[in-house]
Amino acid sequence: MPQLYIGIMSGTSLDGIDLVLADFTSKPNLLSRCLLPFPASLQRELRSLAEPGDNEVERIGPVEYQLTECYAAGVKQLLQHANYQPELISAVGCHGQTIRHRPSQAQPFTMQLGNMHLLAALTGIRVIADFRRKDMAYGGQGAPLVPAFHQAFFARAGQNRAVVNIGGIANISLLHANGSITGYDTGPGNCLMDDWVSLHRQQPYDKDGVFSAEGKLLPRLLQQLLSDPFFQQRGPKSTGREYFHLPWLQQQLTGQEAPADVQRTLCRFTALSIANELQLPNLSEVFVCGGGVHHPVLMADLQQLLTPAKVKSSSSEGLDPDWVEAMAFAWLAQAFDQQRPGNVPAVTGARKACVLGIEYRP
Numbered sequence: 179m180p181q182l183y184i185g186i187m188s189g190t191s192l193d194g195i196d197l198v199l200a201d202f203t204s205k206p207n208l209l210s211r212c213l214l215p216f217p218a219s220l221q222r223e224l225r226s227l228a229e230p231g232d233n234e235v236e237r238i239g240p241v242e243y244q245l246t247e248c249y250a251a252g253v254k255q256l257l258q259h260a261n262y263q264p265e266l267i268s269a270v271g272c273h274g275q276t277i278r279h280r281p282s283q284a285q286p287f288t289m290q291l292g293n294m295h296l297l298a299a300l301t302g303i304r305v306i307a308d309f310r311r312k313d314m315a316y317g318g319q320g321a322p323l324v325p326a327f328h329q330a331f332f333a334r335a336g337q338n339r340a341v342v343n344i345g346g347i348a349n350i351s352l353l354h355a356n357g358s359i360t361g362y363d364t365g366p367g368n369c370l371m372d373d374w375v376s377l378h379r380q381q382p383y384d385k386d387g388v389f390s391a392e393g394k395l396l397p398r399l400l401q402q403l404l405s406d407p408f409f410q411q412r413g414p415k416s417t418g419r420e421y422f423h424l425p426w427l428q429q430q431l432t433g434q435e436a437p438a439d440v441q442r443t444l445c446r447f448t449a450l451s452i453a454n455e456l457q458l459p460n461l462s463e464v465f466v467c468g469g470g471v472h473h474p475v476l477m478a479d480l481q482q483l484l485t486p487a488k489v490k491s492s493s494s495e496g497l498d499p500d501w502v503e504a505m506a507f508a509w510l511a512q513a514f515d516q517q518r519p520g521n522v523p524a525v526t527g528a529r530k531a532c533v534l535g536i537e538y539r540p
């Protein structure tokens with residue numbers, strides 16, 4: 179019986195929905211993929227819900243419904259494109275859309291939108307979702323969860339390797355030669371660069387790093403940004419847009435800086451906040467995935483900071499960098515079906531390894 183799973187990820191950059199159809203019968207194999215950009219109004223609403231605001235409960239209801247309809251439309255598109263019938267698919271692993279993540283407060287919580295009963299009803303496929311909260315119930319951060327998949331796919335016995343996901347937020351997995359794994363969120367990925375270029379150039383992101391390349395580094399601002407207490411904390415740790423957002427940046431500016439110089443500095447800051455955490459002896463290869471892999475200035479900064487290690491796209495290991503997270507949620511759905519733990523306690527800080535997710539039947 180083939181092990182066919184769909185993975186759905188819509189991440190903190192809020193650019194849209196990544197969907198993959200994966201075959202896990204033997205080695206993870208990406209059969210088909212689909213990127214569904216959010217309709218502009220939905221994107222605006224999600225962006226605003228990702229930061230504290232007014233009347234959130236009333237606003238969440240219809241937004242969650244619309245988001246779920248988009249997930250279902252994406253599943254239909256993916257299956258049509260790949261020419262597969264829904265009956266062949268074991269399950270959909272759906273991450274949902276994070277709008278709040280507060281794992282370290284006295285009453286920790288995390289919130290991912292998505293009406294999974296509706297998604298099962300609309301697609302006719304079992305859905306596995308709510309991956310983060312079991313880990314948090316056992317004292318974990320509930321994030322990052324992709325390291326278990328990174329380990330399954332990228333680890334090689336006897337080699338120290340690292341995997342870096344640079345999405346809205348960045349997270350690392352350190353795959354140790356002895357088979358153990360550590361990792362955590364390192365802070366902003368592209369989110370602050372996206373916010374700044376959108377404010378000054380009305381573009382959703384700094385395509386090909388053009389804006390960053392125009393500016394020069396502001397060393398004082400760089401030090402100031404790196405002095406945030408988040409970067410002094412040791413892992414397990416995780417973060418989100420409710421912490422690293424435009425006001426966080428703006429309150430550290432004098433107002434005299436040239437916008438391109440701020441962009442260049444944000445790029446270096448992002449690279450440094452990642453590279454500072456990749457401290458493994460004899461680290462020879464760093465595999466990058468997530469949208470940040472397409473930002474040439476960021477990649478060049480990382481390479482400069484991490485030499486002699488080689489900074490490569492995850493595609494060099496046969497996994498397209500744009501689909502790693504969606505693949506991971508398909509893989510976590512399979513882990514649920516096989517009742518295998520999906521969290522890594524050394525990464526999230528949970529007291530035990532847990533099977534993650536809840537099943538929603540059509």
Ligand SMILES: Nc1ncnc2c1ncn2[C@@H]1O[C@H](COP(=O)(O)OP(=O)(O)OP(=O)(O)O)[C@@H](O)[C@H]1O
Nearest residue numbers: 189190191345346347368383385386468469472473
């Ligand atoms: N050509 C490009 N040039 C520069 N940056 C790019 C390019 N393509 C994508 N990006 C960056 O990648 C981001 C999207 O990355 P990705 O889809 O991995 O994020 P995400 O999955 O939503 O976030 P997270 O992993 O935090 O949940 C965009 O917002 C943009 O900043």
Ligand SMILES: CC(=O)N[C@H]1[C@@H]2OC[C@@H](O2)[C@@H](O)[C@@H]1O[C@H](C)C(=O)O
Nearest residue numbers: 190276279321322323324347349363
């Ligand atoms: C709460 C939440 O949605 N966190 C995301 C976010 O985006 C990247 C980083 O921060 C990571 O911790 C996580 O996503 C990936 C999929 C993860 O759980 O591994």
